[in-house]
Amino acid sequence: MILEKVTANKKLIVENLILIWEDAVRKTHSFLKEENIEKLRPLVKLAIKNMQTLIIAKQKDDTIMGFIALENKKIEMFFIKPEYWKLGVDKALLLFAVENYDVMWVDVNKQNVKALKFYENMGFTVFSCFKTNNTAIVRMKWKEEK
Known part of the structure; x- marks a missing residue:
């Protein structure tokens, strides 16, 4: 697993991250209806684009497994593709953010x-x-x- 800050190809990466967000939200946020997710999509996409720090976890073949978005020492978004749950991606991203970006x-x-x-x-x-x-x-x- 490779953890890295997004600095290049941000537009393409954001498209991947919004899909990860949608997939994860549908599986974890049962309190949100589909219409809520659809309404939130453009807002979340804009927020991802404008995040101060965006860190992805990816495989060697560049398949993105998840991401964490940070702003002023705060986690603003944190989503893992469901097929990568329980593989340590979440822990690795969180600890990377805490250790390297002083998340509080x-x-x-x-x-x-x-x-x-x-x-x-x-x-x-x-x-x-x-x-x-x-x-x-x-x-x-x-x-x-x-």
Whole structure:
């Protein structure tokens, strides 16, 4: 597995990442209807294009397995192609982001129980909870070094 910051061919890569986003969201966000996903697609695509830091995990043949998008030490997006789940891609991307980009925060939809559990297992702790657009959000903070 190769982890790298996206610097070239961004337009082509963004097209791949939006497909990964759609596939992962359909499998993990059962609280979203198909019409919600369709409405969100152009907004997510624009957000991916404009992210400060975009890191992909890919195979040697350049097949993208997943991505993490960062902005000001915060994880804004984090999606893995479902066929690469449980292979360590998620852990590798997260640790790469923490170690190389000083990631400290992530906001997680309270309904996304698997994501909350993943972040807790990786060392994030709940810092606060709030609502935005009638959605409960859990803000999590990376563990403090002792």
